[in-house]
Amino acid sequence: MFRAAFFLCTVLFVSGVASGQTTLFNIPTADTLQKGSWGVEGDFITKPVSYRDGGYQAYGYRVAYGLDNKTELGTNFYLAYDGDKTGAQAEFSLKRNVYRNERLGVSISGGAVAFVPLRPQNGETTTVMVYGVGSKTVNALNGMTVTGGAYHVFGGSDFGDRTGAIIGVNQPIVDRVSFVADWFSGKNRLGYASAGMNFAVTKRQYLTTGYSFGNSGRGNNAFAAYYGITF
Secondary structure: OHHHHHHHHHHHHHHOOOOOOOEOOOOEOOOOOOOOOEEEEEEEEEEOOOHHHOOEEEEEEEEEEEOOOOEEEEEEEEEEEOOOOEEEEEEEEEEEEEEEEOOOOEEEEEEEEEEEEOOOOOOOOOEEEEEEEEEEEEHHHOOEEEEEEEEEEEEOOOOEOOEEEEEEEEEEEEOOEEEEEEEEOOOEOOOEEEEEEEEEOOOOEEEEEEEEEEOOOOOOEEEEEEEEEEO
């Protein structure tokens, strides 16, 4: 029972890291939506093995809104199932851009994400992550954008490392296709390295698919597919 409860909490936590805001793969970017703009995304995450071997599915959505040209609000919800237990979690986020220079391709933002378990197990409580990230776009490298920063976690039980680094890269390959990869350092529920491809289906729609690997734990990995639209 403890293993199932820990699994559900971890899956929901990792699923919700991007919590209703502009992201790379899982980490928050230094960008924010324009005033009055919406971002809506449907997510599917799975470990494609049998339930008895640790398989699971997680389903959810993300919604983000540009309160102004520098402030983004978001919320999302996730439901996970491992063949025995079901877990649910809601997340709420705030991100503020504090510096942006389009000529230099530099942007800096800070934010916070609250993770609220809706079906607490084994003493789970609300956890809050605060972070700061900066990005630099290099036009000479086909518009590659590098993101870096740090995070700290408050609250929660048996969380593990509470402070860590945030690293990511978005490398355009051809028109409408980019390679994306990111990493949360630390041995905790955030600690995953992820890599995949982003496809701009239309100017306002995208599909991101890839795989995430945990910094610790044997077999701690999952496939993810995110489909979103902005308007």
